[in-house]
Amino acid sequence: MDIVVCIKRVPETAEAEIKVDSSGKDILKERLTFDINESDNYALEEAILLKEKRGGTVTLISVGPPECEDTIRMGLAKGADQAIRVSNEGFGELDGFATAEILKNTIQDLSYDLILTGCMATDDGYSQVGPTLAELLGIPHAVLVTKVDLQDGNARVERELEGGLLEALEIKLPALFAIQTGINEPRYASLIAIRRAAAKEIKVLNAQAIGLERPTLRTRVENLFPPPVGKRAEILKGGAEETSKRLAQIYKSKGII
Amino acid sequence: MGGEMGKIFTLVEHRRGQIHDISFELLTKGRDLAAQLNSEVVALVLGHGTEEVVERVKGEAHQVLWVKGESLKEPNAEAYQIVLSHILKEYNPFLTLIGHTALGMDLAPPLAASLDIPLATDCVGIELEDKRVITIRQPYNGKLNARVSFADAPAFMITLRQGSFPSEEGNLTGKVVDIPSPLEKEPDYRRFVEYIEAAVGEVDITQADVIIAVGRGIKEKENLALLEDLADSLGGVLACSRPIVDEGWLSKDRQVGSSGKTVKPKLYMAIGISGAFQHITGMKNADTIVAINKDPNAPIFNVAHYGIVDDLFKVVPVLKKKILELKG
Numbered sequence: 001m002d003i004v005v006c007i008k009r010v011p012e013t014a015e016a017e018i019k020v021d022s023s024g025k026d027i028l029k030e031r032l033t034f035d036i037n038e039s040d041n042y043a044l045e046e047a048i049l050l051k052e053k054r055g056g057t058v059t060l061i062s063v064g065p066p067e068c069e070d071t072i073r074m075g076l077a078k079g080a081d082q083a084i085r086v087s088n089e090g091f092g093e094l095d096g097f098a099t100a101e102i103l104k105n106t107i108q109d110l111s112y113d114l115i116l117t118g119c120m121a122t123d124d125g126y127s128q129v130g131p132t133l134a135e136l137l138g139i140p141h142a143v144l145v146t147k148v149d150l151q152d153g154n155a156r157v158e159r160e161l162e163g164g165l166l167e168a169l170e171i172k173l174p175a176l177f178a179i180q181t182g183i184n185e186p187r188y189a190s191l192i193a194i195r196r197a198a199a200k201e202i203k204v205l206n207a208q209a210i211g212l213e214r215p216t217l218r219t220r221v222e223n224l225f226p227p228p229v230g231k232r233a234e235i236l237k238g239g240a241e242e243t244s245k246r247l248a249q250i251y252k253s254k255g256i257i
Numbered sequence: 258m259g260g261e262m263g264k265i266f267t268l269v270e271h272r273r274g275q276i277h278d279i280s281f282e283l284l285t286k287g288r289d290l291a292a293q294l295n296s297e298v299v300a301l302v303l304g305h306g307t308e309e310v311v312e313r314v315k316g317e318a319h320q321v322l323w324v325k326g327e328s329l330k331e332p333n334a335e336a337y338q339i340v341l342s343h344i345l346k347e348y349n350p351f352l353t354l355i356g357h358t359a360l361g362m363d364l365a366p367p368l369a370a371s372l373d374i375p376l377a378t379d380c381v382g383i384e385l386e387d388k389r390v391i392t393i394r395q396p397y398n399g400k401l402n403a404r405v406s407f408a409d410a411p412a413f414m415i416t417l418r419q420g421s422f423p424s425e426e427g428n429l430t431g432k433v434v435d436i437p438s439p440l441e442k443e444p445d446y447r448r449f450v451e452y453i454e455a456a457v458g459e460v461d462i463t464q465a466d467v468i469i470a471v472g473r474g475i476k477e478k479e480n481l482a483l484l485e486d487l488a489d490s491l492g493g494v495l496a497c498s499r500p501i502v503d504e505g506w507l508s509k510d511r512q513v514g515s516s517g518k519t520v521k522p523k524l525y526m527a528i529g530i531s532g533a534f535q536h537i538t539g540m541k542n543a544d545t546i547v548a549i550n551k552d553p554n555a556p557i558f559n560v561a562h563y564g565i566v567d568d569l570f571k572v573v574p575v576l577k578k579k580i581l582e583l584k585g
């Protein structure tokens with residue numbers, strides 16, 4: 001079972017202050033911390049679990065700047081066998097389709113039974129790259145996958161619909177699954193494994209090497225702007241004593257207590 | 258402007274006889290855009306035994322394209338893709354609108370790719386500027402908005418975020434057109450097997466008057482006890498955002514949001530929850546919403562009625578004390 005996992009290095013934005021840069025089209029990245037995209041971490045774990053069960057290899061692919069090699073190395077430390085970074089320099093602006101096109105050109109010459117991606121990158125939030133890649137490679141797919149059972153030439157997967165409902169599907173391999181968070185318990189790499197992975201080779205490919213000088217850019221971010229403030233919450237002022245007291249009073253006046 | 262008549266096509270999403278709310282939001286937006294373009298909105302209904310679905314949406318569109326077939330019994334993205342690419346190639350609409358739902362996320366990207374047309378996903382706004390289509394998206398977990406334009410193309414596809422567009426009753430009399438299904442049987446490379454219902458848990462959070470919901474800000478499982486105490490003081494139940502379930506700290510039936518439960522309690526407290534739209538979808542209709550978050554820019558403050566910008570570990574114990582005091 002040869003598995004390709006597409007991983008993206010993304011900024012952690014939940015707790016950080018996000019500012020738009022001078023171009024107006026991107027964010028200031030200097031003060032942000034970066035890590036593997038959340039659902040990609042689950043996809044990586046799923047690939048390693050499947051390899052541990054059935055043998056084979058796990059290959060990581062990431063499209064991005066040199067810094068994303070840190071993220072790739074962590075994946076190697078956890079148990080991936082080899083890795084490719086496609087340098088994004090020279091591509092210019094990318095959107096979901098263009099990223100899928102780059103991944104397609106990179107993957108089409110590899111041998112694989114399964115491709116795993118995350119279901120959504122938390123920076124751009126397209127939820128588009130995985131299923132687009134499957135279409136470009138001409139293989140079946142399913143997104144929001146929360147369970148993978150491999151049989152001979154087939155996979156039985158479960159995918160999430162709305163409100164807690166799941167559907168089970170039978171899909172022919174090779175196939176692409178976009179993995180949803182919570183499918184497994186991602187492991188941590190041991191220090192020894194991290195040290196060992198530091199010496200592993202990461203193959204770096206550029207536009208020429210994958211034979212795609214100009215990915216097709218179909219959408220373009222014109223500008224980023226702060227979301228319009230709608231009906232904002234009434235922010236209770238003061239320290240914990242004051243805000244708590246005020247909130248308790250509000251609960252009392254509303255008959256909640 | 259491209260597209261023969263500049264028509265707007267919208268996909269009617271339905272499952273097990275239920276029409277998804279997003280379908281009416283798409284149709285409402287579709288009518289609005291069609292009016293601006295002096296054109297028409299067309300509803301696409303695919304399925305088996307869909308008479309009632311067609312009856313229900315007839316008044317919402319100028320035309321209903323109705324594809325019937327046993328192979329379309331359950332919405333299967335690969336089967337839908339074959340049928341829709343066939344129809345869209347033939348009718349060549351200017352714009353196709355699909356919900357950014359579990360089905361839409363599975364279907365729209367490969368469909369747009371197979372038709373070679375631009376796609377913008379998870380949009381919260383669509384504007385026509387001189388016949389140019391501009392969409393508004395929310396990258397970075399809703400912390401920023403993005404204006405996104407399309408490259409030149411004869412047709413475009415957009416997936417819309419649920420709850421971002423109003424849903425109004427239409428008063429059209431759509432002509433229903435039967436289209437023979439180009440698909441005889443479900444593709445053998447992706448077959449529907451069965452539905453698996455959500456497990457029933459010990460408490461039904463949808464019935465609770467008071468919900469104390471906790472998010473990743475809680476940091477460790479051990480800290481849940483703090484929130485349980487607060488819930489007890491208010492006679493409420495504990496619920497959570499998705500990462501808490503993913504970590505295995507609370508069971509799935511406690512999860513609020515698009516892939517969890519939809520709740521409408523008298524009081525919803527979101528504690529250490531950023532307010533991603535998938536979460537907000539499940540709780541925005543609560544009578545009173547209170548958020549405690551140390552980040553003043555957390556999107557949750559846009560839906561909350563009251564907010565405390567502070568460290569939850571400082572506030573929660575004091576709040577519990579004050580509540581017990583007032584209860585006397």
Ligand SMILES: Cc1cc2nc3c(=O)[nH]c(=O)nc-3n(C[C@H](O)[C@H](O)[C@H](O)COP(=O)(O)OP(=O)(O)OC[C@H]3O[C@@H](n4cnc5c(N)ncnc54)[C@H](O)[C@@H]3O)c2cc1C
Nearest residue numbers: 014472473474498499514515516517529530531536551569
């Ligand atoms: C298809 C799909 C379906 C999904 N369905 C759901 C769903 O049903 N429900 C759901 O909830 N999510 C769902 N998600 C996930 C969603 O996108 C978000 O990732 C998730 O809601 C984030 O949870 P959170 O707010 O707890 O965590 P984060 O976004 O990480 O936010 C943590 C918050 O805690 C605050 N915080 C940290 N420390 C403290 C402290 N000491 N005191 C106070 N505040 C603090 C931070 O400022 C931050 O705002 C879904 C995602 C996808 C792709």
Ligand SMILES: Nc1ncnc2c1ncn2[C@@H]1O[C@H](COP(=O)(O)O)[C@@H](O)[C@H]1O
Nearest residue numbers: 006007063117118120121126127128129
């Ligand atoms: N630059 C990238 N490099 C590798 N994989 C990517 C990249 N961008 C997106 N992906 C994969 O596609 C998934 C969905 O991303 P998106 O469509 O941008 O939300 C991610 O979870 C990754 O698995």
